[in-house]
Amino acid sequence: MFKPVAKKLLLLAVITVLGVNAFILGKVWLNRSLVVAELTLSERELDMPYHWGMAKEDSSLRLNLAWTTPWLTSSEDDWQYLSRQQQRILRLQQPQFASFRFGSCTDGYQRQQRSGWVLLEFNGQSYQDYLKQAEQHYAVIQQRLAAEAAAELNAGMAQDRLQAAAKRRQEQQQRAEEQWRVAREEATRLFVIDAAADRNLLQQTLAKHSGPTAGQLLLVPADIQLSYTWCQDDKTAKQPEVMVNRLAVESLYVAKPYAQHLPRDANRQHKIRFQAQLRYGRYAEPWLSALTLSGTEP
Structure with a gap:
């Protein structure tokens, strides 16, 4: 028999667990009760984990959003790095930069991180500029x-x-052709194009983007850090820069019925092609609403 104190503690633990679960499920329901944006993404914007299919007892799957920022330079020397679309530096207008209220560079740029908002652009002008x-x-x-x-x-x-010399040129030619192919067929089309601590500032930017090259635009929360180049004491004129550390939600759970569409490819010998419907809800939190397999490529 449990002692009265033990019974009370057990009851309190059960109530706490149920309360937390109810709060989480309630927030999920409220978020999904209103769809504010819907994107049709593919394997170009949704990274499958490298280990997918290697552990047969693990059927879970999460997809990571692959995104980048517009290039600050397009020089040939930087192409080897930038062609992999690992850019996270973002130049801002002064009002957007000031909204973060960053401290002095003497405090260290690593500790200058703020919560804010970013403007995402899918398959728009930024991707066309990249191409x-x-x-x-x-x-x-x-x-x-x-x-x-x-x-x-x-x-x-x-x-x-x-x-x-001819062999060396052939190798360079092949690398250049592969980079050009990746840009056209595999590179992410999802770009972060603006950021601010004040969501209303981005609403103004959003209103200015229109026309056939605008793509799809939406506002999502993110963690923003002061750029290390902004704090370099090189006495040159600079445009305000930040580093977009991460989106608030950029790892998406794939429900088992959708994950079953994706074949387990332990050897990673084929590129798995798929399309996924990504919805953003009331709180700008995304979830997968559909996923279909498009095929595989050697």
């Missing part, structure tokens, strides 16, 4: 390789050196 930069980079590589080949022939290089 244009990728195409220009590809064209520059072609022109440079052709010029190098002509110069080597005119210089009367030995046959073995010509062959070695």
